[in-house]
Amino acid sequence: MEALVSIITPMFNxxxxxxxxxxxVINQKYKNWELILIDDNSQDDTLKVVQPFLEKHSNIKLLINSENSGAAVxxxxGIDYANGDYIAFLDADDIWKPNKLKVQIQFMETHNxxxxxxxxxxxxxSGSPMHKMVVALKTLSYQKLLKSNYIGNLTGVYNANSFGKMTSPDLRKRQDWLLWLAAIKQSGKPALGISEALASYRVRKNGISSNKVELIKHNYLVYHKGLGFSKMKSLYCMLIFLKEHFLVKSKQTKVIRN
Known part of the structure; x- marks a missing residue:
């Protein structure tokens, strides 16, 4: 029998x-999943849009925050509510390719x-392809991930049976990076990357990656507040981050030729 995969999707407007x-998610070739939607006090028609899905699919669940609390909360x-052997993440504006879970869970089971x-x-x-792909590293150690966030959260999966449920600190931004750092540290083994593109990330005009000042600010908070590093160590880590992000990580993005 296929292992159960819990998919965590926060929603806000x-x-x-x-x-x-x-x-x-519904179109996945892998069928044993539950989708947990968490509405963060949306002020638009998000809840009306998801209602027909809830009525038709018993494995789609909805949790509602009474006030806007942020993605980490x-x-x-959603993680606390999850029943899955595996925990996966998909933000409310990204999409998975139909073979995503099938390929990834088989990969994880084959490679332990x-x-x-x-x-x-x-x-x-608007959802139009940009003909670019962010290429996953083959292996990713804790120390390498500490330099820059190499895990696209829409592609990340961890085995909850191996080391329990991992949650993230309550930071408004970049909390997914901290979750993956904690997961790799708890596992004691490097994360493994799959070269095939299994998802599509929506590049938003107001996204954090488009604002370099905000990017630096929130990444500093990962080191100082999220990991508890001193101000001096956090600044040192930021220098390494900037070098890694702009000189190394930027080379991960490749143009897809038709």
Missing amino acids: SEAFISETINS SRNK CDVSFSSYDLMDE
């Missing part, structure tokens, strides 16, 4: 994209892998 996201709430991730394609805000 996601009416424009959430149907496509949910359908990408929402993800952690606790944490895995994959390459992913980029699409613009």
Whole structure:
């Protein structure tokens, strides 16, 4: 019997994209999954959009925050509720390819892998392909991940049976990076990357990656607040991060030729 995969999807004012996201899960070739939607007090019609899915699919569940609490709180709430052998993540504006779970779970079971991730394609805000792919590293140690976040959260999966449920600190941004650091550290083994692009990431105009000042600020908080490093050590880590991010990680993005 296939292992159960719990998929965690926070939502906030996601009416424009959430149907496509949910359908990408429904269309998975791997069928033993539960999708846990966590609404973070949306002010648009997100809940109306997801209601027909809830009525039709018993393995799609909805949790509702009484106030806007941020992605970390929402993800952690979903993780606590999850029943899966594996925990996966999919944000409310991204999509999975139909073979995503089938390929990834088989890969993890074959390689006795606790944490895995994959390459992913980029699409613009309207969903049109940008003909670019972010290529996953083959292996990823804790020390390498500490330099920069190499795991696209929409592709990450961890084995909850191996080391329990992992949650993330309550930071408004970049909390997924901290979760993957904790998972690899707890596992004691490097994460393994899958070269095939198994998902598509939506590049938003107001995303954190488009604002370099915000990027630096939130990454500093990962080191100082999330990991508890001193100010001096956090600044040192930021220098390493900037070098890694702009000189090494940027080379991961490749143009896809038609």
